[in-house]
Amino acid sequence: MNLLWLQASGCGGCTMSLLCAENPNVFDTLTGAGIRVLWHPALSLDSGAEVRRLLDRIAAGEIALDLLCIEGAIARGPKNSGRFQMLTGTGRSMMDWVQDLAPRARHVIAVGSCAAFGGVTSAGDNPSDAVGLQYEGSHLGGLLPPGFRDPTGLPVINVAGCPTHPGWVLETLMLLAAGAMRAPDLDGYARPRFFADHLVHHGCPKNEFYEYKASARSLSDMGCMMEHLGCIGTQAVGDCNIRPWNGSGSCTSGGYPCINCTAPEFENPRHAFTQTPKLAGIPVGLPTDMPKAWFMALASLSKAATPERIARNAVSDRVDVPPTLRKPRP
C-alpha cells in the first residue's frame, strides 16, 4: 500500500508524536504492515524537484495512492485563495493540492484534530480561515463536502487528538491496509472507535479522588481536576489512561487537566482551559450520559463520605496520608 503524507496548516506535532511509537518503532511497523511511504515531508529523502515530479505523477493517476494522510488544517485564506499555505515549489496552495488528491486516494486520513476539524489552527477568530478536511468544527462539511466517500465507502477518517497518540495513527493505518476498517468502526465524528469508545476518565489515576469529588484546588494538587481545574476527561473520548503515552504518561497523570483535544472546537472552550466554568457554584458540563440530579445527589453523598486520607491528599502535592494497613483476619 502506498502512503503519501502531507503537512497542511499545523504544527507537525502529530508526526513528532508518531516517531515516539515503540515496540516496534514507527518505521518497522509501517514496513511490517506492507505500507510503502511514497513521501513524508519530515522523513523522506526526496526534496524539491524530485517531489514535484512524484506529486504530478500521483495527481495524474500514474502512481496508485492508497493512503493519503493529511496532518494540519486547510488554510482557505486570504480571500478563499488558500495562499496562507502554498505547497512550496509548486505554485499551488495546499488547499488546491488536497482537493486534487483526495478523490484519487483509496483512503483519506485526517491525522490530528487540525486536519479533522480545524483544531488549534482555527482558534480564536481563525486568522487563516482554516478548516478540517470534512468538518468545520463540529459541522459536517469542511474542505471536502459532507457526502465525500472514498472508493470503499468510508468518509475521511478522523484520527483526532492534539497531538494524536502514535498507536491511534499506526493501528488505523494497519487496519486500513488489512481492509479491516468499515463505516461502523467509526464514531459520529468519524473517529476510529477503537480509541473513541473510551473516555479519558477510564483508568484515570485520579479516579479515587473523583469517586469522592475530592478536588484539587490548584495545579500540582493531587486531587480530581474536574470541579475546579477545567478537566473534562469524563466527557472526552480517548484511551489515554488505558494505553500510556510515552512510556507511562497521560495529561491527568502529568498533573494537568484533560482539555478534550480529540473533540471538534476544543480550541475555543469559552472559558480558560484550566478553570472549570460554574453556575451558582456548580460546574457546568457534567458527565454527558448521566442525569444531572443523580450526579448532584451522588456527589454530595460521596463528598460527605470522603475519607480523611483522600480529602487531605487531594489538596496536597504528594501523598500525605498513606492507605490504612489491611491486616489479615486472625
Next chain:
Amino acid sequence: MSAAKLVVGPFNRVEGDLEVHLEITDGSVAKARVNAPLYRGFERMLTGRDPRDALTITPRICGICSISQSAAAARALGDAMGLAPTPQGAQMAALIHAVENVSDHLTHFYLFFMPDFTRPAYAGHDWHDAVIQRFTAMEGSGARRAVEARAQLIHILGLMAGKWPHVLAIQPGGVTRTPTGAERMRIIATLRGFRRFLEADLFGASLEEFMTLPSQDALLSWDRGDAGLFLRAAVSLDLADMGRGAGRYLSFGAYPLDHGFGFARGLWQEGALGEVPLDAIAEDVSHAWMLGTALHPAEGLTEPDHEMRDQAYSWCKAPRLAGLPVECGALARQVIDGHPLARDLAAQGGGVLARVGARLLEIARTQILMERLAQEIDPAARFMAQGNIPAEGAGVGLVEAARGALGHWLRIEGGRIASYQIIAPTTWNFSPRDEGGQPGPLEAALVGAKVRTGEDTPLAVQHIVRSFDPCMVCTVH
C-alpha cells in the same frame, strides 16, 4: 557568464514549509531569498483570551519545539505575575526542556540532516557505503536505533510531563507534578540508557572524550561512531567552508536555574562577548507580507497583508538586533557559553561543519547537564509556587529552544491578553531582507554555495539550509 534562477521546494526534512529562491551565476549562488510560506496567526488567536490560555495555545505553534514554547509562555506569565518557579520547580522544568532539546538535536542529525549524504551523487567516497547503511531515510540502522533511543528518552516526559508534545506541565510557578524518590531513580536509569546509546552509537566513545575536543582540527580527525561518519564526509566535502556565517551570535541563555543558566546568555560579535541589548530588538516588515513598520516586540503588531504585495516574499518578519541580523542555535549557545571547540568552529567560519559539530557537542554537554539535574532532584522539596494573574501587566519570557533564541512578549489589560508577540529562533535565522536590504542569516550563508551542472535541487544548498535545523512552523507562527 551563465545565469539561472531556481526555486527549491517542497524543501523537506526541515520542520514545516520552506521555499528557497536562488539566482545562480557561474555555478554558484549569487543571491538567495527565503520564503516561509505558511501563516496561521497565533499572535492574533491569543488576543482577548485569558492569559493562562497561552500555556495551552503557544505549545501548539510547534510540535517539535513544544516544550520550548511552554517554557517561554510560563516565563512571560511569571514575569507579569511577579512569580518565579521554586528552585526545584525550575530544575525539573529545565530537565523536561533539556529532554526535548536533545531529542530535537538527535532527530535533526539522524533523520533530517544525514540522509542527504546517502545520495548517489556521493557514490565513490570511502564513507558512502557506511552512511547508506546507517542513514538511509526510514530504513538505516542508525535511523531506527535513534528513533528508539529518542522514544525511550522521552519516557522522562511521559513520567514528569504526562506526554510529549503539547503539555501543560510547565507553569509560571514550577511544574505540575511532584516526583517521588523512586521516580528520581527511574529518570536516572533512563538517562543511563540514553548515555549508552550516545556512547555506543553516536560518538563511539565516552561523552567526556568527545566534549573535550579543543579545536576544529581535533574534531575533523574524530572518526568513531555515527559522528565520525559525518566528520569523514565533512573532511572530503569541505563542509567547514560551506555556508559560512557572519560571526554574530545570540543566546537568551538556556535552562535558567537558581545559580544561573545551564548555558550562558550573551551576544557574540567581532570575536567578543557582550550583553544582549534587549531593547534594541525590532521586527522589520519591509519584505514580509505584514503591514506596519519595524517595532520592538513589546509594541509589535501582526497584521497580515492579504494582498501579498509583490515587493515582499515571506510571511516571516525580519527581527534585527541593533539593526543587524544575528544567528542563533546550538553553535551560538556553545560559542557564548565559551566552549573552546565552538569558539574555534566559529572563528574558522561557522559553516555547515560548525553548526552540526556544535549540535553534537551540545548533545554531549546537555546529557551531562541532565544527569546532574536528575541527581539533584529533591523529592522533599516544593515543585510549584502559586500566584495570581494581574488584571494589568506585561511580561517577557526568553528561553533557548533547540534551534536558538525564543522570546514571548505579553501584555495583559483588563485581565485579558492585549498583545502577544513571539520571535522564534528560525525567525532570526531565516528572516527575509530588511528595509536596508540586508539579507537574513540563511540568505547570506547561501551566497557562494556551489551548484553542480544539472542540479535542480542543489545539494550544497540543502546541506546549508539543514545545517541551521530550521523550524518553519515556529518561524511565522
